[in-house]
Amino acid sequence: MQTQKDNIRDKILEVARNEFLEKGYKMVSMRYIAKQSEVGLSNIYNYFRNKDEILREVLNPLMQALDHIMEEHNKPEHLSLEVFNSEQLLQEHIFLFTDLIENYKKELHLILYNAHGSCYENFREEYTNHHTQMGYEYLNKMKEKFPAVNIQISEFFIHTMSSAWLSVIGEIVSHDLPKPEMEQFFGEYMTFCTAGWKQLMKV
Amino acid sequence: MQTQKDNIRDKILEVARNEFLEKGYKMVSMRYIAKQSEVGLSNIYNYFRNKDEILREVLNPLMQALDHIMEEHNKPEHLSLEVFNSEQLLQEHIFLFTDLIENYKKELHLILYNAHGSCYENFREEYTNHHTQMGYEYLNKMKEKFPAVNIQISEFFIHTMSSAWLSVIGEIVSHDLPKPEMEQFFGEYMTFCTAGWKQLMKV
Amino acid sequence: MQTQKDNIRDKILEVARNEFLEKGYKMVSMRYIAKQSEVGLSNIYNYFRNKDEILREVLNPLMQALDHIMEEHNKPEHLSLEVFNSEQLLQEHIFLFTDLIENYKKELHLILYNAHGSCYENFREEYTNHHTQMGYEYLNKMKEKFPAVNIQISEFFIHTMSSAWLSVIGEIVSHDLPKPEMEQFFGEYMTFCTAGWKQLMKV
Amino acid sequence: MQTQKDNIRDKILEVARNEFLEKGYKMVSMRYIAKQSEVGLSNIYNYFRNKDEILREVLNPLMQALDHIMEEHNKPEHLSLEVFNSEQLLQEHIFLFTDLIENYKKELHLILYNAHGSCYENFREEYTNHHTQMGYEYLNKMKEKFPAVNIQISEFFIHTMSSAWLSVIGEIVSHDLPKPEMEQFFGEYMTFCTAGWKQLMKV
DNA sequence: TATGAATGAGTCTTCATTCAT
DNA sequence: CATGAATGAAGACTCATTCAT
Numbered sequence: 001m002q003t004q005k006d007n008i009r010d011k012i013l014e015v016a017r018n019e020f021l022e023k024g025y026k027m028v029s030m031r032y033i034a035k036q037s038e039v040g041l042s043n044i045y046n047y048f049r050n051k052d053e054i055l056r057e058v059l060n061p062l063m064q065a066l067d068h069i070m071e072e073h074n075k076p077e078h079l080s081l082e083v084f085n086s087e088q089l090l091q092e093h094i095f096l097f098t099d100l101i102e103n104y105k106k107e108l109h110l111i112l113y114n115a116h117g118s119c120y121e122n123f124r125e126e127y128t129n130h131h132t133q134m135g136y137e138y139l140n141k142m143k144e145k146f147p148a149v150n151i152q153i154s155e156f157f158i159h160t161m162s163s164a165w166l167s168v169i170g171e172i173v174s175h176d177l178p179k180p181e182m183e184q185f186f187g188e189y190m191t192f193c194t195a196g197w198k199q200l201m202k203v
Numbered sequence: 204m205q206t207q208k209d210n211i212r213d214k215i216l217e218v219a220r221n222e223f224l225e226k227g228y229k230m231v232s233m234r235y236i237a238k239q240s241e242v243g244l245s246n247i248y249n250y251f252r253n254k255d256e257i258l259r260e261v262l263n264p265l266m267q268a269l270d271h272i273m274e275e276h277n278k279p280e281h282l283s284l285e286v287f288n289s290e291q292l293l294q295e296h297i298f299l300f301t302d303l304i305e306n307y308k309k310e311l312h313l314i315l316y317n318a319h320g321s322c323y324e325n326f327r328e329e330y331t332n333h334h335t336q337m338g339y340e341y342l343n344k345m346k347e348k349f350p351a352v353n354i355q356i357s358e359f360f361i362h363t364m365s366s367a368w369l370s371v372i373g374e375i376v377s378h379d380l381p382k383p384e385m386e387q388f389f390g391e392y393m394t395f396c397t398a399g400w401k402q403l404m405k406v
Numbered sequence: 407m408q409t410q411k412d413n414i415r416d417k418i419l420e421v422a423r424n425e426f427l428e429k430g431y432k433m434v435s436m437r438y439i440a441k442q443s444e445v446g447l448s449n450i451y452n453y454f455r456n457k458d459e460i461l462r463e464v465l466n467p468l469m470q471a472l473d474h475i476m477e478e479h480n481k482p483e484h485l486s487l488e489v490f491n492s493e494q495l496l497q498e499h500i501f502l503f504t505d506l507i508e509n510y511k512k513e514l515h516l517i518l519y520n521a522h523g524s525c526y527e528n529f530r531e532e533y534t535n536h537h538t539q540m541g542y543e544y545l546n547k548m549k550e551k552f553p554a555v556n557i558q559i560s561e562f563f564i565h566t567m568s569s570a571w572l573s574v575i576g577e578i579v580s581h582d583l584p585k586p587e588m589e590q591f592f593g594e595y596m597t598f599c600t601a602g603w604k605q606l607m608k609v
Numbered sequence: 610m611q612t613q614k615d616n617i618r619d620k621i622l623e624v625a626r627n628e629f630l631e632k633g634y635k636m637v638s639m640r641y642i643a644k645q646s647e648v649g650l651s652n653i654y655n656y657f658r659n660k661d662e663i664l665r666e667v668l669n670p671l672m673q674a675l676d677h678i679m680e681e682h683n684k685p686e687h688l689s690l691e692v693f694n695s696e697q698l699l700q701e702h703i704f705l706f707t708d709l710i711e712n713y714k715k716e717l718h719l720i721l722y723n724a725h726g727s728c729y730e731n732f733r734e735e736y737t738n739h740h741t742q743m744g745y746e747y748l749n750k751m752k753e754k755f756p757a758v759n760i761q762i763s764e765f766f767i768h769t770m771s772s773a774w775l776s777v778i779g780e781i782v783s784h785d786l787p788k789p790e791m792e793q794f795f796g797e798y799m800t801f802c803t804a805g806w807k808q809l810m811k812v
Numbered sequence: 813t814a815t816g817a818a819t820g821a822g823t824c825t826t827c828a829t830t831c832a833t
Numbered sequence: 834c835a836t837g838a839a840t841g842a843a844g845a846c847t848c849a850t851t852c853a854t
Contacts, residue, residue, distance in 0.1 A: 031826090157395075159378075164370045172363075175359065192403055196394070196395035196399040199397075232844065234843080253845075254845070254846090599805060604804070652839050652840075
C-alpha cells in the first residue's frame with residue numbers, strides 16, 4: 001500500500017491546492033475535494049478543522065515566505081543606506097519577489113484572485129497596507145539621512161504604488177510569465193520606477 | 204397600498220447596489236434583497252429577469268460612461284500629436300477618469316472588487332486587455348511620427364501598466380479619496396509616470 | 407385599429423392553442439400566453455376563469471365534434487343492420503373520424519399528448535371507456551339479431567381495441583399524415599380489422 | 610439511530626416509484642419524497658444525483674428487461690422461419706411480454722403514462738420507432754423467403770401497429786389485468802391479429 | 813375593461829458541517 | 834482513523850392567481 005497515514009493529509013492538500021487554484025476557493029466543495037482525494041468526506045475533518053483551514057494550510061508556505069521577505073526588509077543593515085539610491089529598494093524588492101514568484105506561482109494566483117469567501121479574501125488590502133507602511137518608514141529613514149530629499153509625497157501615493165506592485169505580481173503569475181520575459185519586464189519596470197521616484201523625490 | 208412602479212424598481216436597485224458593494228454579488232441573496240427592499244421575493248422578478256440583470260442595471264451607467272471614454276480616445280484628433288509628449292496620454296486619461304470616479308465611485312468599487320459570480324467577473328481582465336491594446340496602438344502611432352522614439356517595450360509591460368492603472372482606480376474608490384487628495388495624488392502619479400515613460404522611451 | 411374588444415379573447419385562444427400544442431399544457435405559463443397575445447397578464451382573467459378554462463375553450467369545438475359522432479352512432483337507424491357485416495361499424499367509424507382529424511388535427515394532438523396537468527389529463531382513459539361501452543352494446547345488438555354470432559369476447563379486448571383506436575388517431579395527427587396516405591392506411595386498417603373481427607366472431 | 614444504508618435507498622426508491630406512478634414524475638416533488646420516506650430532503654442527494662436519476666433507477670430493471678427482449682428478437686435463429694406463419698412473430702412477442710408485464714407492471718405504467726418531464730418522456734415514441742423498424746425488417750426477411758407474400762404495406766401501418774401494441778401493454782398494466790384474463794385476452798388478440806396479417810399479406 | 817404589482821407557496825439543488833458507528 | 838448518513842439552511846427561480854387602481 002503506497003498511501004499511508006500522513007499521506008492522506010498531503011493528498012487532501014494537494015488536491016485542494018489544485019482545485020482551489022483552478023476554480024477558486026468558493027467554487028470547490030468539500031465533497032469534491034473528498035472525492036478527488038479519495039478520502040471520506042467527513043474524514044477530512046479529522047485532519048482539518050474546516051474548509052478555511054485547508055486553505056490556510058495550502059497557503060502557509062507562501063505566507064511564511066512573505067513574512068521572511070518582511071523580516072529581510074526590516075533588518076537594520078538594509079536601512080543603512082550608504083549611497084542614496086531609490087533604485088536599491090526596488091532592486092531588492094524585485095530580487096526577493098523573483099524567487100517568491102518562481103516558487104509560489106500557483107499560491108500567489110490563488111490568494112490574489114481566488115480567495116473570495118475565505119479568511120484571505122482581504123489579503124490584497126491587508127498586504128497593501130503593510131507594504132505601504134514599510135514604504136512610508138523607508139521614506140522617513142531616507143529623510144533622516146538625506147534631509148535634501150523631498151518626501152512630501154502623499155501616503156496615498158505610496159499606498160497606490162504598493163497596490164500596483166501587487167497588480168504586477170498578479171499579472172506575472174496570471175500569465176505564467178517565463179523567466180526571461182520576467183527579467184526583461186523587471187528591467188523595464190525598474191527603469192520606469194526609478195525614474196519616477198527620482199523625479200518625485202527631486203534628487 | 205400600491206407604490207408607484209418606479210419607486211420600487213429604484214428601491215430594489217438601490218438596495219442591491221449597496222448590498223452588492225458591501226458583501227459582493229455572490230454573497231447577497233435575492234431573498235435578502237427582497238427583505239431589505241420590502242418587496243416580495245417573487246415580485247422582484249416582475250422587474251428583473253434575474254439576479255445578473257439587477258447587477259447589469261446597476262452598472263449600466265458606469266458601462267456607458269466607460270464606452271464614452273473609449274470613444275473619446277479613439278477620436279482621430281486625439282491621435283494627431285502636434286507636440287510629442289508622453290504626458291498627454293496620461294493627462295487625458297486622468298482627466299477623463301476623474302469625472303468617472305466622482306460619478307461612479309460605488310459602481311467602480313462594485314465591478315472591480317465584488318462582481319465575482321456575475322457576468323462581470325472578468326471585467327478587470329477584459330478591460331485591462333482593451334487598455335493594453337489601446338496603449339500599444341498609441342506607441343506605434345508615436346513611432347510613426349517620431350522614429351527616434353524607442354518602443355522596444357514588452358507588451359507585457361504595457362499590460363502591467365494597464366492593470367496597475369485599474370489598481371489605482373480601485374484604490375481611489377476603495378478609500379473614497381476626497382477630490383483634493385485625489386488631485387494631489389494625480390499630480391504625483393503624473394510626475395512619476397511621465398518620468399518613467401520618458402526614460403523608457405529614451406526621449 | 408384592427409384588434410377590438412372580442413378579438414382579444416380570440417387572440418388569447420389562438421395563442422394558447424398553438425402554445426399548448428407545441429409545448430404542452432403544463433409547460434406554457436400564463437405569463438407567456440399574456441406576452442404572446444399582447445394582453446396584460448391579469449386581463450386574461452377577465453375572459454377566462456383560469457388556465458384550465460382556456461384549455462377547455464380551446465378544446466370545446468373538438469369535444470362537441472366528438473359528442474356529435476357519439477350521437478350519430480347512437481341513432482337507431484345505425485343499429486338496424488340489414489346485412490351483417492363487421493365492416494360496417496369500422497367503415498362508419500373511419501368515415502366519421504376522417505373529417506374529425508382533418509378539422510381538429512391540432513386539438514387532437516393536444517388532448518391526446520399534451521393535456522397533462524389539466525382537466526383533460528384522463529381524456530384518453532375516459533374516451534376509451536366510452537368507446538368500449540359503445541362497442542359492447544353494438545356486439546349485444548348483433549347477438550340479438552344474429553344469434554349465430556359469437557360474442558364470447560372479453561370486455562377487455564374491446565377496451566383494448568378502443569384504446570388502440572385512439573393510438574391510431576394519435577399517430578395520424580402526430581405524423582400529420584397527408585390525406586392520401588391516410589386513406590391508404592385506413593384501407594389497410596380496415597382490411598386488417600375486418601379479417602380480425604370476422605375470425606373472432608366466427609362468422 | 611442510523612438505518613442501514615440500503616434500507617434508506619430502497620425506501621426512497623419505493624416511495625418514489627409509488628408516488629411517481631400515482632401522480633406522475635412531474636407532480637411529485639423531492640420535498641414530498643423526502644417527507645414520505647422520512648428522509649431529510651438534502652440527504653436524498655447523498656443517494657441520488659438528482660430527481661431524474663431516481664426515476665432512472667426505478668426504471669432500470671425494466672429497461673434492462675426490454676433490452677433483453679430486443680436481443681432475443683435479434684438472434685439469428687429467430688429470423689430463420691422454417692414455416693411461414695405470421696402467428697409466430699406475435700406468439701413470440703406475446704410470450705416475451707407476458708413475463709415482462711408480470712414483473713414490471715408498475716414500472717411499465719410509470720414509463721408509459723407518467724414520465725412526462727423526465728428523460729423518459731419520449732419513451733413511447735422512441736420505442737414505437739424501434740418496434741416499427743423491427744417489424745419492417747421482419748417483413749423484408751419474409752419477402753425474401755416467400756416471394757409470394759405481399760408486403761405492399763405502408764410503413765405507417767406498421768408504425769401504427771407498434772404504437773397500438775404499446776397501447777395494449779398500457780391497458781393491461783393500467784387495469785392490472787389478472788393473469789387468466791390476460792391469457793384469454795392474448796388468445797383473442799392473436800386470433801384477431803393473425804387473421805388481419807394473413808389477409809393483408811394475401812397468404 | 814385593462815393593468816402592473818403583488819402574493820405565497822412551490823420547484824430542484826447545493827453547501828459546509830456534524831453525528832453515530 | 835475512517836465512514837456513510839444526516840442535517841438544516843440557503844441558493845436562484847417559477848407559477849397560477851389575485852389585488853388595487
